[in-house]
Amino acid sequence: MNLSLPFTLNDIADYFPFLKRKPGRFVTPSGAEVHAIIAQFATPADVYHAAEKVRDAGYTRWDVHTPFPIHGLEEAMGIKRTILPLIAGSVGLGGAAVGFLLQLFISTDYEIVVQGKPFTAWEPFTPVTFELGILHCAFATLIGMLALNGLPRWHHPIFNSKRFLKSSDDGFFIAIEAADAKFEPNAVKALLESAGGTGIELVES
Amino acid sequence: MTTLHPDEANARRLAGLKAGALIGNPDTGDGTLIDDPAVRAPLVLGGMSFNDVTETVCGYAERGPGKWWLPATLMAASVASLIGLMVGYLIITGVGVWGLTNQVDWAWDITNFVFWIGIGHAGTLISAILCLLKQKWRTAVNRSAEAMTIFAVICAGIFPGIHVGRVWMAWMLFPIPNYNYIWPNFRSPLLWDVFAVSTYATVSALFWYMGMIPDLATLRDRADRRLREAKAGGPAALKGDGIRAFAYGLLSIGWRFSGRHWHRYEAAYLILAGISTPLVLSVHSIVSFDFATSILPGWHTTIFPPYFVAGAIFGGFAMVLFLLIPARELFPGMKNLLTLRHLENMAKILLLTGSMVGFAYAMEFFIAWYGANDYEKEVFINRATGPYWWAYWTMISCNVISPQLFWFRRFRQSPLVIFIVSVFVTIGMWFERFVIIVSSLHRAFLPGEWHMFHPTLVDILTFVGSCGLFLTLFLLFTRFLPMFAIAELKAVMPESSPHHHGDSHGKGAH
Structure with missing residues (x-):
């Protein structure tokens, strides 16, 4: 089902400048903005250790996607306690x-x-x-x-990846967003690979 | 049941025997009835992977629970239509169509109300109290028990609404500013009841919905993936996947299984469990105030709040078992998720709460004698030996005697026996409310006011209709919503732990 509006957010942003989205720093050859690089992990233990590595590498705009809450993952991700x-x-x-x-x-x-x-x-x-x-x-x-959590929202660019839909079944993912100041595609790929990630994939916005 | 002597079990464990050796032992039923407290019984059987759990549970909502579902639902829905007819008839005619008299002015209507509201309590107990107590087995039953809570509260809510007589004035139960310039009386327990029951219904629905968001997102993603695969030339999507992707997508409000979201979600879950615990205890306490704050002998007792709460949990668990034991046989693959151990645990809760209720019955009699109040004494002797003796003894034999079977291991491990006892308990708990309400009202202070209560056909069919409504809603739930908490079930499987397989990630990470 495709519900599209006759205008985009950027059209509205002509009147409300603070809504204007910054152009992405990284673009794919097809011209689309890069949203994130995702990697899949086989088990909760793998994704847990990979999260520790990403945390220690100093990334800030990244996330772990798992079908169920993993015990202690907030420490592995370095998340502050919620208010x-x-x-x-x-x-x-x-x-x-x-x-x-x-x-x-x-x-x-x-x-x-x-x-x-x-x-x-x-x-x-x-x-x-x-x-x-x-x-x-x-x-x-x-x-x-x-x-x-920034919900409800109608869509999120990460759903553009078909592989990512496994995160609601038995897939464990880490996504590092292009909006992160430290984001550099080759370094991110190398980090995720060294952490044991497979099927590393670039997700377009 | 293991035939191992505890000392032998200990010796074996010390000798390095793995717990797994007990699983598959024919004495342990399906492998979960392990008595050794050092062995953690598995909660998911059949060697299911995470994907198998998703497939099994989503299968009920995607392909349906089986061929029996449609005829069963149609039958339940036709019974449910009775309540529409009866309530319509009541509204256009008046409460005279019920068997109420000047003396017995509360009877089946309030009996049904208290009966249904009590049924709901098991769901909240499982989702809130057992969550705080870290009882992991609750994950197999919490979703359907919470659904039952909501449907039972819907059935309960009908009765006080229609028994006010002029139904179109029922809005005056709430403090709504009006042109008559009158307000409700906040010192009346009947008004407390309005607030307690409506808060309970709302909070239960919120809790149920929040728990369901991740599972609805799973259903959404599956429909979405099938649609994308069909578009790319893969296998055709299931019929109705377009609607599924849209409806489940709308209900799951963009949940994307993010670790940062899970962190807040778990905090929210714990808060809701923490506030639902005193809430569930307060609701039936306040329902009991409807009676206990009056000066009627038989009602005016301080034991009512705890006694009502224990009875509500008792009746609620009986209903959970009454619905889930047949479901376990009918739904493909459900026996792997809902094991004999789960049933045994619930049977133990029936035994405990049934004995608490039995203690309360005995205590009422003791106080009637010890309190030295002639009217109180007379009411209780009349309950057991007067014209309603049959209702009283039905209540005692169903509620106090029948659960005592569960002292014996072979009975509490047999689904058939548990099912039969749960039927008795459900009947007994209805009679408990009938006994409290009608047998206290039918003898007033003056013998000239003594009356019997005779239900009319409308009374009976309204109650039957409410049972149909409850069943219809439950059947619809099993067909369209995730019947198990998929994410929670996965989280209690041993392989969900980041420390699984002798993994030691320590090193300052924790």
Whole structure:
């Protein structure tokens, strides 16, 4: 299914200069920009060790693609701990506070006499405060996780490689992007080869 | 079951015998029923590779689970249509079509509500609590159990919605500003229930969806690859791959299995598991407040919240087993993913929670006597010996006695016995709610108010219809969505570890 828009991002960028994409540093003979060089690895252990090598070589714009999360890969890749728990926690507490204030407002705005109990007693508000805290925290977790990942997105140039689709089955990949300041095609190829990568492939943008 | 004496197992292990020697032993069933605690039972059998797991699970969604699926779904859907008819009839006629009376003003409607909401709890227990406890076997059942949670909550949500009488006023359950300038009463447990159940439904759906994103991306990539191969002159794509690539592509929102994404995904998973744990405990506690905060003898007890939560997990696991044991026979290759060990573990949970429920029943009676309240005592004696004695004893024999079979190894290792017990438990848990609700209501403080409850045909068919709805939704789920958590299953296979094959990558990397 092909849904194409009658304009490109660069057309919009005529009006919003900050959207303009920088031209790629590397172009293939056919004229397309290079997105990345990918290499496939046979096992989780192989990709794990290769990731350590790429990390130590000092690349920054690169990624490992595996069908499932590999234990300890974030250390092998040198990823900083995510701030997601902070987002989830603060939104959750905020949601609980909003929930409490909502009940306080409603119970004083429309006073229902029930067994002569005070209108602003906090105890009966506990369950709803708790539930609303959880609800907000859950939304913050899912939406925050996706937003930090830059998702949702409709397309990504890495999907141009048919081989890469194996990453959702049993293929383990490392992709080093052309946008990396250290990117130099021959050096990247040599590094991935020495790390044990096979089927090294250039992915066009 | 191994016939090895523990000392002998130890001696063998010390002598350097590999754990693998026990696998394939006819005493260990399919190779997973290993008693030696030092041996880790395999979670995926049949020597499956990562690719085999993908093929098996995606096969259910791509080629269908089998020829039986369409007739079974059509049958379930026709039963489900009953609930549409009955609810429609109720709305245009009024709640008088149910067997409710002035005294017994809650009966099958609330029984069904509590029954269905309880069924859902097993899914959250498996996905959240067992995740925090690092129980790896949960990966084989978590997806379908979470699906069950959502479908059960959908069935549950119907009943409080329709029992308010004027259904078109049900929006007043929520604090929505309105021209009458009135607000709901936040000191009522019925309103807490609205918030608890709707939060539970939402959070369960979010959790389920988030877990499914990578597997939907797998289905998307497979359809996409087949389309590209067909375009390049390769084998023809499957029928419907265009729709699959689009629909799964939309739902998987661009997931590309990136290591940086997995890192945040795992953090998000842990957070959701962490918040779902108190949530699932709160939901049935709050449902029990509907009863416990009243002053009715038989309802007004402090044991209700823990007792309801244990009962919910008990009933939920019975439903999981009730659906998955036949599925295991019907779906090709499922026995490699859902082993006898999984069933045995769940049977043990049934035994534990069933005994907790039994303890709660005994405790209620003890307190009725020890509390020295005549009305309380009378209600409980009436429950066991009064006009609803048959409901009470059905509940006791199904919930307390039948799971005791699982003390015996041969029963908890036999899928047939587990299936039969799970049917009994499901029936028993429905009767538990019926006993609590109807037997407490049918005797009021004044003998002049004593009434029996007789269900009408509409009562019965509405409940039957809700069972059909539940089954239809579950069958649709097995056909169109990944029935197992593919990525999680792969992650618990031994070869997924970067330290597999005696590999030692140490050297400051960790």
